[in-house]
Amino acid sequence: MQAKIIPYDDNPYDAYAVRIEIEGEIVGHLSRKDARKWRSKMISECFSGAVTCPAKIVWDRGADKAGSYGVWLDTDLTLSDSKSERNSALAVSVPAKQSNHIEFLVNELNRFELSNCRVGDEVNLWVADQTKQIFIYRQGTDFGEGKIGICPDGFFGVISAALGCEASIASIYEGGCKIVCKLLSKAEMDKREEQIKAVEEKRVQEKRQKLIEELEKKYSPKNSIKAIFNINRNKNLMKGDKLYLDINERR
Numbered sequence: 001m002q003a004k005i006i007p008y009d010d011n012p013y014d015a016y017a018v019r020i021e022i023e024g025e026i027v028g029h030l031s032r033k034d035a036r037k038w039r040s041k042m043i044s045e046c047f048s049g050a051v052t053c054p055a056k057i058v059w060d061r062g063a064d065k066a067g068s069y070g071v072w073l074d075t076d077l078t079l080s081d082s083k084s085e086r087n088s089a090l091a092v093s094v095p096a097k098q099s100n101h102i103e104f105l106v107n108e109l110n111r112f113e114l115s116n117c118r119v120g121d122e123v124n125l126w127v128a129d130q131t132k133q134i135f136i137y138r139q140g141t142d143f144g145e146g147k148i149g150i151c152p153d154g155f156f157g158v159i160s161a162a163l164g165c166e167a168s169i170a171s172i173y174e175g176g177c178k179i180v181c182k183l184l185s186k187a188e189m190d191k192r193e194e195q196i197k198a199v200e201e202k203r204v205q206e207k208r209q210k211l212i213e214e215l216e217k218k219y220s221p222k223n224s225i226k227a228i229f230n231i232n233r234n235k236n237l238m239k240g241d242k243l244y245l246d247i248n249e250r251r
Contacts, residue, residue, distance in 0.1 A: 003027070003055035003073060005038065016112075020071060022055060027071050037077045040112040044080060079149070081107040082176020100183045102158065106136060106149035109176055113138060113148050122168045123148065123179065127160045134159055136167070136179065148177070155181075164189045 004021045008029070011017035018035040020028050030038055041047065054074040061067040082105035117123075117138050124137045134151035137144075151159065159165060162183040170180040184192065229243075 001055045001057060002052055003071065004050045004052055005030075005073070005075070006050045007039065007042070020055075020073070021050075022057075022071070034077060036110065036112050037079060040079055040110045041077065043111040043115065079108040079110055081105065082109050082149075082178070085171065085173050085175065085178065100185070102155060102181050102183070103170060104152050104155050104179055104181070106177045106179060107152055109149045110147060113146055114172065114177055116146075117148070117169055117172065119169050119172055122166070125151065125159065125165060125167050125181070127156075129160070132156055151179070158183070164192065 001022050006019050006021060008017040008019040009015060011019075014032065014035070016035055016039060018030040018038050019026050020030070029035070042051075056072045056074075058070050058072055059067060060070060084105070122139050124139060126135045126137065128135060132153070134156055136148045136151060138146040138148055140146070159181065163186055164184040165181050166184065167179055167181040170178040231237075231243075
């Protein structure tokens with residue numbers, strides 16, 4: 001069969017979805033991960049709109065011969081590596097004496113995710129010891145989303161052996177993307193941890209203060225409110241007695 005791969009921009013659940021049609025009927029969607037890979041290839045190869053590719057409808061009978069149908073698409077989702085820069089003016093020069101700095105080009109570059117980045121943006125490096133790879137993610141993404149690409153294999157040993165690192169986008173150009181990475185010393189790591197701890201403590205204090213302010217506000221409910229409190233046993237308490245609530249700031 002011939003299938004059409006179509007960006008589904010108005011999908012109510014995912015604005016970056018990609019649907020598959022055969023003979024005008026929607027037969028399924030690419031997975032979230034593959035949809036973003038496809039959009040990256042569209043940017044790299046200047047695709048737009050629907051793209052046609054060979055497809056095969058298959059039937060997985062299963063043990064009970066009921067099974068389910070599926071569709072195999074004959075298309076390549078492999079992402080290309082960055083090529084060297086032609087315009088050296090876009091590069092960020094790093095003095096040779098700064099031995100704690102390294103630069104590398106991004107492999108398996110996802111141009112769709114890169115389109116959300118700018119030169120100078122910080123990126124996260126995640127070391128996958130099992131596969132001996134280092135994955136590059138743009139900031140502000142969680143649960144494996146926002147993957148820009150991977151670090152060349154030759155830099156795995158250096159980065160994985162470092163106590164920590166700070167990485168950012170040095171340049172974005174027609175042929176790819178360059179990352180600059182600073183390897184952190186123990187003193188720099190300790191300072192960084194102190195800064196993170198200070199920010200977290202400040203956030204907790206602000207949240208606590210906001211909660212206290214909310215609890216101290218006068219509240220006039222439209223309807224009655226029932227609440228259950230755990231209190232110490234007191235023989236002097238009788239049913240119908242009034243109780244007063246106070247804020248214990250130490251907690």
